[in-house]
Amino acid sequence: MTNLLDIERALLSNEAVAQGLNLTELKKLLKAEQNAQKSKFAKSLALSKGIAQAHAWFKSPEAKALFNEAGVTWTMSDFALKVFGFDKSWMMKMVKAASLEDAKVERFIELCNEAESSNHATNRTIAGLLSWAKASEEQAAQADGDGDGEGDGDGAEASVAVTKTILTLSFKGREMGLEANVALRIDSEGKLTTTATKEQIELALALIQSSLAECL
Numbered sequence: 001m002t003n004l005l006d007i008e009r010a011l012l013s014n015e016a017v018a019q020g021l022n023l024t025e026l027k028k029l030l031k032a033e034q035n036a037q038k039s040k041f042a043k044s045l046a047l048s049k050g051i052a053q054a055h056a057w058f059k060s061p062e063a064k065a066l067f068n069e070a071g072v073t074w075t076m077s078d079f080a081l082k083v084f085g086f087d088k089s090w091m092m093k094m095v096k097a098a099s100l101e102d103a104k105v106e107r108f109i110e111l112c113n114e115a116e117s118s119n120h121a122t123n124r125t126i127a128g129l130l131s132w133a134k135a136s137e138e139q140a141a142q143a144d145g146d147g148d149g150e151g152d153g154d155g156a157e158a159s160v161a162v163t164k165t166i167l168t169l170s171f172k173g174r175e176m177g178l179e180a181n182v183a184l185r186i187d188s189e190g191k192l193t194t195t196a197t198k199e200q201i202e203l204a205l206a207l208i209q210s211s212l213a214e215c216l
Contacts, residue, residue: 052098
């Protein structure tokens with residue numbers, strides 16, 4: 001139950017509505033799912049440490065000597081696939097996650113706990129951790145650049161809450177003589193994301209309005 005208005009919260013508190021929607025059981029199931037995600041993420045973090053250690057050894061002179069002696073030649077892709085059963089890209093993500101400072105990982109977990117306690121969805125995964133860490137670093141760097149360079153970026157961090165896309169628009173602008181196609185999305189917090197200009201979006205909307213006028 002997220003982002004509820006007062007009247008919506010009151011409605012869901014109604015005994016008949018709560019019973020009809022089976023809210024008590026749903027809340028238990030959602031809590032169980034969150035706990036499962038926490039456990040899986042903890043195991044992924046532990047796995048990332050082991051993979052990082054194996055990756056470091058594979059690159060060592062000792063490993064190279066032993067492989068040469070055995071007549072075996074592996075690329076890094078071979079190593080990832082034959083040892084872990086996954087591709088190199090996945091392995092490197094695990095290695096990168098293992099290289100993050102413990103304090104940063106703990107902060108990510110803390111933010112996930114806070115968001116989930118407020119009924120916000122989070123991406124409590126290795127990919128989510130890396131994405132959050134990168135976004136936080138970018139925000140900190142931007143804050144430093146906007147200030148006087150003396151630690152203005154301290155504490156700057158990205159949100160871990162996952163927003164849902166509620167509207168997408170794709171417009172083949174090149175077919176209409178534009179320099180580029182138009183694409184945009186609006187998330188559940190009302191944030192619009194696009195690389196198109198205002199004029200390009202207005203042209204796409206005008207086309208929609210014209211087509212609606214002809215159809216309705």
